[in-house]
Amino acid sequence: MNGINGKANLSIDFLVVGGGIGGLACAIALRRVGHRVTVLEKTRDEDVAQMSHGGIRLPPNVAKILIHWGLGEQLKQIAVTSEAIELEIYETGYLLGVHVWDEEFLKETGGSYIFCHHVDLRRLLFETAVSLGAEIRGGANVVSVDGDDCHVKLSTGETLRADVIVGADGRSSLIQREIVGYDVYASTPCSSLLYNTTVPGPLIRADPELSMFYKKPYTKLFVWFGNGRSAMGYPIGGKDEFALHFWVPPSSGEDEPDHWGSEIDMSEMRRQLGECEPRLVKLVSMGSPPVRVPTKNVPPIEDWVHDEGRMVMIGEAAHPLPAGSIQGAALAVEDAAVLAKLFSHLISEDQIPSFLYAFQDLREGRCASVIASEQGNLTFQMMPKCEQQEQRDKHMRAKYDAGESPLAGGDAAEQWEMLKELFGYDAEDEADDWWVKWGVLRERAKQRAMDNDMEAQMNGLVMCH
Ligand SMILES: Cc1cc2nc3c(=O)[nH]c(=O)nc-3n(C[C@H](O)[C@H](O)[C@H](O)COP(=O)(O)OP(=O)(O)OC[C@H]3O[C@@H](n4cnc5c(N)ncnc54)[C@H](O)[C@@H]3O)c2cc1C
Incomplete structure (x- = not known):
């Protein structure tokens, strides 16, 4: 039910609060399917570079989306491809083993595992979003938001309205507070x-x-x-x-x-x-x-969509991850890709709430399992001295000495299997599948109900005359 070239038949206005990785990816994805997008970012354009201090890892599940969006060549300019993982003991540097990525496995996942600087990724997404026609307003600090009336207020007093507001404002999110009623992130202890x-x-x-x-x-x-x-x-x-x-x-x-x-x-x-x-x-x-x-370790947030059905959150606003997680940027970009895929089918305004709820339906299971795995990975890496830790290290080193991957077999094997599943995930395919399984059915059911209504009214008219 897409329009021409995968664009939505009905174009609407989106306001995206937050111009980080998630917000900019959202602007790109929504512009690709023909919606109008304004991004509000509190950091001024000239200060963005000073805000980023480090590297970010992009696993195959996100690399494949960026490549699909036509950014493969630009990514090569700013990123290096990871080929292996070397594991050591923090206190001594004792080598536990080296795992070399299996080329076949990476091919199967449809992407590659790449590293770049946070600021370079952000710049690439920023330039792409602008080139696709998104309006990005740096220095636009959103100070209040109204989900009932679908508007936001900036620190300057300016009020902005849209058909849909997307909260991509990170882990301590204003939009999250409007939807959930409190700051979930602030109320979680630091681990x-x-x-x-x-x-x-x-x-x-x-x-x-x-x-x-x-x-x-x-x-x-x-x-x-x-x-x-x-x-x-x-x-x-x-x-x-x-x-x-x-x-x-x-x-x-x-x-x-x-x-x-x-x-x-x-x-x-x-x-x-x-x-x-x-x-x-x-x-x-x-x-x-x-x-x-x-x-x-923030617990899953139950509601991502405002009751009025016009405001949604994505990225770390909806599902904060442990800082430095491999899947932090990946989940945010996946969210953006899925949201846009759903809104590529927009033909009438009354679909907006159901698309936003469908978005949460599609994403919450995936995000919860990824975040549980990220939390598990960190616990595994930081395991205090104990019998289990000794077993972990012995097992890895024995595998390495036997010429195998330290990540094969034992406790690590389970983590490894999960990783394979995480990397192989294709967010855009999942959204397409959802549409074919449920979206089309819903639309048909709605059409049938409208036809029945119309028939009943016609019958009523016939009876009256
Ligand atoms: C400056 C910065 C540097 C980072 N550096 C790294 C790194 O080196 N390595 C790494 O692994 N991860 C880093 N991250 C985290 C990483 O970007 C996220 O984990 C992931 O990309 C998910 O991003 P997000 O878009 O959901 O949230 P974020 O990346 O947190 O982006 C949220 C954006 O919303 C903006 N914002 C917040 N409140 C408002 C408001 N009221 N009005 C307008 N704008 C608002 C913020 O300024 C920010 O740009 C960094 C994040 C930021 C913001």
Whole structure:
């Protein structure tokens, strides 16, 4: 029931609150199917680059969407493709094993696993959204939102209206508060802190102790398993940097900022590393000033759609993930792709609420399982010293010594199977399937009910005359 070239027969106005990865992806996806989109982003355009401090991982399930949107070539300019994962002990650097991505497996998932800088990804999405005709207003801080009357107010006092409001305003979301009634993210305790920084690639390659992080034949993701701590490092394209994430225990009593933009002093990060292998200490000493964000295990949010059926949330506003998750950007882009696929079938305004509820129906199961797996991964990486941790390490190393992947068999095997399922997911296919199974049926049932009504009215007329 699409119009010409996959565009909706009826074009409507969308206001997207938040111009992060989710909001910009949403603008691209909705423009692709012919809707009018305005994105409101509180950060001013000239400040965006200073707000981003690190690398972001894009698994195959999101890479395939971006490639489908025609961004494959531009992605190659800003990203590197991951070929293997190397696992070590955080405190000592003891090698647990190396897993090389199976080419066949990646081919089956329909995408590749890539790393880039957050700011480069954001810029790519921004430029694409603008080139497709979206209006993006930097420095537009939304201070209040009304789901009953479908409007938002900016800090300048300006009021803006639309047919649909999309909340893509991140984990501490204004739209979430309007829909749910309180700030779910703020009321969840902090389970760990993420420190996020980058180190210039040339500095690492010039240092004999560190150059192995760039050693071929593989471009690797390095993961360190620690006693209540964990770290991750990987090369990113664009400016030729090495991204570093550290998860450490939360500091007691401090009020943690809930956003990504606040740069902190490097000495604090160094203090927080705890007992840590020398290469990590050295890497950190070469890093840029990091940001610190709390990591939280937020429970699933029940309502993503406002009762009036004109306002919805996507990305981290709808389903906050532990900070630094591999699927953070991926789920936000999947949401955008699914929302737009549904709205490509729009032929009348009365479909809007049912499409928004269908969006939540389609997405909530997938997001809940991904987030549970992300929370599990982090717990696995940060497992405190115990018998299970010893078994984990022994098992991985034994596999590696036997020439196998450390991620084959044992506890890790279960995590690994889940990963395969997560990567293979095709959000756009899922939305198409939903439409064929349910959407078309609903439309037919609605048409039949209208025909019956009409027939009854005609019969009534005949009887009267
Ligand atoms: C500045 C920044 C840097 C980040 N850096 C990294 C990183 O290095 N590595 C990583 O893995 N993840 C990073 N993330 C997180 C990552 O972007 C998200 O996990 C993921 O992409 C999902 O994004 P989202 O669009 O749902 O939310 P977010 O990325 O949080 O985007 C939300 C956007 O909404 C805007 N916004 C919030 N409130 C309002 C309001 N009232 N009015 C207007 N605009 C509003 C915010 O400024 C932000 O741009 C970063 C996020 C941000 C915002």
